[in-house]
Amino acid sequence: MVPGVQAFRELLLLMQTAEFIANERLCCPFLGLAVELEPEGGPLWLRLTGHDGVKPFIKAEIGAALNDTVAHAAHFR
Numbered sequence: 402m403v404p405g406v407q408a409f410r411e412l413l414l415l416m417q418t419a420e421f422i423a424n425e426r427l428c429c430p431f432l433g434l435a436v437e438l439e440p441e442g443g444p445l446w447l448r449l450t451g452h453d454g455v456k457p458f459i460k461a462e463i464g465a466a467l468n469d470t471v472a473h474a475a476h477f478r
Contacts, residue, residue, distance in 0.1 A: 411442075411445075414445055415436070415438075415445065418436055418445065418447055419436075421447070422434045422436070422447075431451050431452065431455065432449055432450070432451050432455065432459075433448075433449070433450035433451055434447065434448070434449055434450075435447070435448040435450070436448075459475075460475075460477050464477045
């Protein structure tokens with residue numbers, strides 16, 4: 402892949418993630434949200450945290466939309 406195209410895709414993904422976080426903070430202030438970017442072009446992870454009871458809420462809201470890798474990492478599947 403062309404380096405400039407990869408950088409653009411990563412920037413777009415990061416901007417979309419930032420927009421998602423901004424919206425989630427408005428509707429779900431009980432969630433903690435953090436972005437983690439792995440080195441050498443690795444994946445972007447969005448970490449969702451909170452008090453007891455948050456994990457079932459997250460699973461109910463977005464669990465079905467997650468790919469298998471993410472769902473397994475979150476212990477949803």
